[in-house]
Amino acid sequence: MGSLIGRERRRGRGTLSNASGRFEPLARVAFDDGWQGLDELPPFKTTVMVDATRKIIARNDSPDISFDRSINPYRGCEHGCVYCYARPSHAYLGLSPGLDFESKLLMKPNAPELLERELSAPGYEPKIIAIGSNTDPYQPIERRYQIMRRILEVLERAGHPVGIVTKSALVLRDLDILARMAKRDLLKVAISVTTLDGKLARVMEPRATTPQRRLEALRQLVAAGVPTSTLVAPVIPAINDAEIERILEAVAETGVRHAGYVLLRLPLELRELFREWLTEHFPDRVSHVFKLIRDMRGGKDNDSTFGRRMTGSGPVAWMIGRRFEVACERLGFNLTSFKTTTAHFKPPRPCSQQLNLFAC
Numbered sequence: 001m002g003s004l005i006g007r008e009r010r011r012g013r014g015t016l017s018n019a020s021g022r023f024e025p026l027a028r029v030a031f032d033d034g035w036q037g038l039d040e041l042p043p044f045k046t047t048v049m050v051d052a053t054r055k056i057i058a059r060n061d062s063p064d065i066s067f068d069r070s071i072n073p074y075r076g077c078e079h080g081c082v083y084c085y086a087r088p089s090h091a092y093l094g095l096s097p098g099l100d101f102e103s104k105l106l107m108k109p110n111a112p113e114l115l116e117r118e119l120s121a122p123g124y125e126p127k128i129i130a131i132g133s134n135t136d137p138y139q140p141i142e143r144r145y146q147i148m149r150r151i152l153e154v155l156e157r158a159g160h161p162v163g164i165v166t167k168s169a170l171v172l173r174d175l176d177i178l179a180r181m182a183k184r185d186l187l188k189v190a191i192s193v194t195t196l197d198g199k200l201a202r203v204m205e206p207r208a209t210t211p212q213r214r215l216e217a218l219r220q221l222v223a224a225g226v227p228t229s230t231l232v233a234p235v236i237p238a239i240n241d242a243e244i245e246r247i248l249e250a251v252a253e254t255g256v257r258h259a260g261y262v263l264l265r266l267p268l269e270l271r272e273l274f275r276e277w278l279t280e281h282f283p284d285r286v287s288h289v290f291k292l293i294r295d296m297r298g299g300k301d302n303d304s305t306f307g308r309r310m311t312g313s314g315p316v317a318w319m320i321g322r323r324f325e326v327a328c329e330r331l332g333f334n335l336t337s338f339k340t341t342t343a344h345f346k347p348p349r350p351c352s353q354q355l356n357l358f359a360c
Helices: 087-093 099-103 111-119 147-158 169-183 198-204 211-223 241-252 270-281 286-296 315-331
Strands: 047-050 069-071 104-107 129-131 162-166 187-192 228-235 259-263
Touching: 087 099, 087 270, 099 104, 111 147, 129 147, 147 169, 162 169, 169 187, 169 211, 187 211, 198 211, 211 228, 211 241, 228 241, 241 259, 241 315, 259 315, 270 286, 286 315
Parallel strands: 047 104, 069 129, 129 162, 162 187, 187 228, 228 259
Antiparallel strands: none
């Protein structure tokens, strides 16, 4: 990876460096040549560009996830979570999975219109759409652009089911739409809670909603009748794994009774970004954390095998999974399941025979 960026330039950010992506022919590394030129460089500011995408529904055939289609209103995420497995995707844009991922963002302003067109396409068969599976749809720039809210308006009109994952209390802004969709069995929402420690949250996910505000968001969603769950994600050995039971107990007090967990994943560039972060914030644990990670990943830093990538393998992974299961059993979690329906689906822009031939 590249050299570390000075603290003042990356204040409020999650990662420590900004090395070129893996597809770039040249690696650019900033270094001090003795003339103190680095002192004059500005801090990393959030910039937003337009993503000129032509399709908005992404498809997948992964056998270990519960959906085959998803929507991502944004690329990159200002939350700055150091552990985000989506970071390597920024390399496809010619950008760094490091600080670029959390400061150079792309938005899809025409996402609602594209969604209307794709839902209205002849032969479209509705199934639940996942939003938030890659980057957070309620990251801070959503306050300005409101793309997620406009997407929800399209889905509500179409009677199309959706599953949302976020770590932001901004989801409450759309509680009016969410409550209406919930009454028609069109919705489920999950809020991830990584830690209850505010200090750890600030260094691990610096621009995300605080843990207490996430718990309050869970409470309000449940009170509004929205099918709500939590994700203890990611579980990082020797960093936040000791909190599993406490997190679930705090979530139980909000009225939520559904939960899942995901072990830390370190694909591609994320491995070194995470190592840099550990060295900065937990220098005494670096070797221990990576040993535990390898114990759960078949001796490797990452294992992307379907069926194992979320939960790992081996005795350490089994122990974490069993602790989670026992806590859920004690608290009465996951005794039922959420059901969504496609019975209400109606294409939002039905095509006529000729007039809308090229628009649909």
